Amino acid sequence: KAGVTQTPRYLIKTRGQQVTLSCSPISGHRSVSWYQQTPGQGLQFLFEYFSETQRNKGNFPGRFSGRQFSNSRSEMNVSTLELGDSALYLCASKVGGSFETQYFGPGTRLLVL
Amino acid sequence: EDQVTQSPEALRLQEGESSSLNCSYTVSGLRGLFWYRQDPGKGPEFLFTLYSAGEEKEKERLKATLTKKESFLHITAPKPEDSATYLCAVQARGGSYIPTFGRGTSLIVHP
Numbered sequence: 001k002a003g004v005t006q007t008p009r010y011l012i013k014t015r016g017q018q019v020t021l022s023c024s025p026i027s028g029h030r031s032v033s034w035y036q037q038t039p040g041q042g043l044q045f046l047f048e049y050f051s052e053t054q055r056n057k058g059n060f061p062g063r064f065s066g067r068q069f070s071n072s073r074s075e076m077n078v079s080t081l082e083l084g085d086s087a088l089y090l091c092a093s094k095v096g097g098s099f100e101t102q103y104f105g106p107g108t109r110l111l112v113l
Numbered sequence: 114e115d116q117v118t119q120s121p122e123a124l125r126l127q128e129g130e131s132s133s134l135n136c137s138y139t140v141s142g143l144r145g146l147f148w149y150r151q152d153p154g155k156g157p158e159f160l161f162t163l164y165s166a167g168e169e170k171e172k173e174r175l176k177a178t179l180t181k182k183e184s185f186l187h188i189t190a191p192k193p194e195d196s197a198t199y200l201c202a203v204q205a206r207g208g209s210y211i212p213t214f215g216r217g218t219s220l221i222v223h224p
Binding site for chain 1 (some may be wrong): 145147149154155156157158161162199202210211212214215216217
């Protein structure tokens with residue numbers, strides 16, 4: 001079974017721009033979660049989508065948003081980029097239940113200049 | 114608030130030198146504890162899920178154990194390819210069931 005895929009793998013943007021990241025979950029998985037990982041803060045939860053609905057949201061500003069499509073693929077958008085948004089953005093998928101193991105993708109490395 | 118503390122932050126071992134990584138947690142009712150391995154620049158790779166105190170799971174040179182307050186990841190006779198950051202996460206029974214991650218232990222195994 002193919003794993004979680006994320007595109008693009010690397011991205012360079014400048015302050016004030018916006019960016020959209022994409023995630024394709026493991027086949028059959030209906031839940032997709034997004035995380036931000038930085039050396040200073042570690043892994044921080046952004047939000048989770050299940051069946052096209054946001055099920056949980058972390059403590060991030062409204063500049064961070066996401067959506068999920070009917071095929072379970074998900075996108076994450078960050079508007080008005082700030083230098084501090086530079087990070088590894090990780091997507092994780094699971095079948096859908098509350099207490100299940102998540103499987104992570106390789107991540108998108110975002111650098112904001 | 115759920116908390117996860119991993120120690121040590123960094124660990125250097127010689128090939129073949131066994132050791133343990135610690136994950137201490139505070140959670141209002143543990144539903145599950147997860148161990149992941151993360152290589153530089155890559156996403157975390159799932160290793161184990163533990164559900165109840167006394168449970169143990171093994172995979173190659175790794176063995177994870179769980180008590181009511183902490184989990185250990187034992188590495189027996191490590192090899193250089195075991196070098197990575199090991200992350201621990203807990204999921205509580207109540208609330209939003211979003212996993213809380215520790216900061217990780219960076220392991221380097223020298224040949």
